[in-house]
Amino acid sequence: MKYFPEVDKVKYEGPQTKNMFAFRQYDPNEVILGKTMKEHLRFSIAYWHTMTQDGADPFGDPVNQRTWFGADPMETARNRVNAFFELLEKLDVEYFCFHDVDIAPAGNSLAEFFANLDEITDLIKEKMAQTGTKLLWNTANMFSHPRYVNGAASTNSAEVYAIAAAQVKKGLDISKKLGGINYVFWGGREGYETLLNTDMQFEQDNIARFFKMAVDYCEKIDHHPQLLLEPKPKEPSKHQYDFDAATTMTFLQKYDLAKDFKLNLEANHATLAGHTFEHELSVARSYNALGSIDANQGGMLLGWDTDEFPTNVYDVTLAMTEVLENGGLAPGGINFDAKVRRSSFAMEDLLLAHIAGMDTFARAFKNAVKLKEDGFFAELKEKRYASFKTELGAKILNDEMDLASLTEYALQNPEPKLASSHIEYVKNRLNDYL
Structure with missing residues (x-):
């Protein structure tokens, strides 16, 4: 079954094209500074917003029209894998990212969840071999399940801490199975609502213990992806411990983890922290800790994480100047942690949105190269x-x-x-x- 039958493959046709399903700025084969644009930009598609986001918001029901739903959750999961790899091929994107809960249903127990993950990652591995795509990074979702209401590594429950550890162990095993290049930790619930009932020092000590266990396990299984922390100041927690790049680096230095981790930085998270994206990238670069980026933008009139596809050339140009000064992002990449707007509910919008984001970054990259060659900022x-x-x-x-x-x-x-x-x-x- 074809999930996106309206286009065979998206190609570069230049800025004058009237073809909706064509790149206007992004020519993957154009050589700049000795490498193709595809090699420089290392685009990645996020499984969660692309395959599982349904278009619901706090004031409205789901609206997204999707054709991959099956008779049961596992059939839907398998259909999603097939649709996702079709999307990767049609956009000629080499990398992808996912949370564990994105790809497989949780089932009724941790053991059932892990069995579902095994089956779906077997299918993903087959698809990767067929298409040549690579896993930029994966991660464990330790914020959605009710058990994580008080955090995962920062939880007040030793039993919850153990389940979180099991999820990360499984995530690292999957990373090795699929040849993961990076592995991300995002502490969506690693924070607090009030200090009245919170021992902040105790919780941060436990988070550090958790990360050290992950480092040790990578050594044990002889798998060494680049480990990344992703800062965000708030939402869902009122105050999250990895507030921004500077706060996160302070944490890593305090616990002697700076040698083991770099940062995965997101534009919208920078906005929520009261920073520009280029500020966060520059801070990470000053610590030699710029590992990878999540590409999106926030709505400046809204106070939450809107995860819009990036189309602001000005902002992305300034971000790409930092990436250039960093010598690129490899082994990280540019992952579109972005979702279509609620009124863009058709299947084809998944293609059109990624085309827009890729064109924006391509244009911004060329701008940044010109700025560097002319020595404007220098x-x-x-x-x-x-x-x-x-x-x-x-x-x-x-x-x-x-x-x-x-x-x-x-x-x-x-x-x-x-x-x-x-x-x-x-x-x-x-x-x-x-």
């Missing part, structure tokens, strides 16, 4: 910090000055003359590259 920063190339500045950078010697210099010299940053001009010039 020149700005060189001029801004030019005083540190003077005799005084060089001594400061070489740690040859102390408070006393700097005080002596300041008392003997006139008030410094500052140069305007011309911010409005700079932003106007930036628009020339978009």
Whole structure:
């Protein structure tokens, strides 16, 4: 059965095309900086929003029209795998990501859930072999089930902690089975509602223990994906421990885990933390911890995680400048953790939405390359910090000055003359590259 019969394969046709099912900006075979765009961008499709999201919202019932539902949950799960790999092939996307609960029904027990996962991952493995697709990352959903109401690794229940550990063990086993390149931890319930009943130190200690167990298990089974933490400040918890990139890196350094983990950063999560996406990427890069990204955007007029497909070229261009400065994302990638809008309910919208996101990132990537080649940002920063190339500045950078010697210099010299940053001009010039 064909789930997307309206198109054979999406191809690049250029910005003048009138074909809805064609790339306007993304040419996977175009060579830039010595590699194809497909190699640079490493696009990935998220199983959850693509295959299981139903279009419901807090004020309305499901609306998405989907043709993969079967007579029982396992038949639906198998149909979804077939539809998903058809989508990957038609978009020519090499990578994918999933949570455990996305691909298989939970059943009536943990043992039944694991058996369902075994059956479905056998099918996924067959599809991967047939298509050449790769698992960018997988993860365990430890936030949806009622047992995780008080967290998973941060739970107040030792029994729940054990079940969470079992899910992660199974997730890492699946990662090895499918050749997973990365493995993600997202602490959706690892936080608190009120400190009145919360021992924050105790909970964070337990989270660190949990992560160390995961690192040890990877060693035990001789499987070494890049381990990633994904920050988010709130929602569903009021305050989540991995608030943003800086908070997460502080946690990793405190517990001597920075050598074992990097960050998977999401644009909409940056918004909720009160940051820009490029800020979060820059923070991670400063720690040499930028591992992978979840591509989406938030609704600026809304206060929650809307997970829209990214179409804002300005924002994505600034994000891609950070990726370029990072030397790329490999072994991570650009995963479309995005869902179609409620009014985009047709099957074909799954193709059209990903085309829009891929075109946006392609255009932004080319913008970022041009900015880098022209030295736009490099020149700005060189001029801004030019005083540190003077005799005084060089001594400061070489740690040859102390408070006393700097005080002596300041008392003997006139008030410094500052140069305007011309911010409005700079932003106007930036628009020339978009």
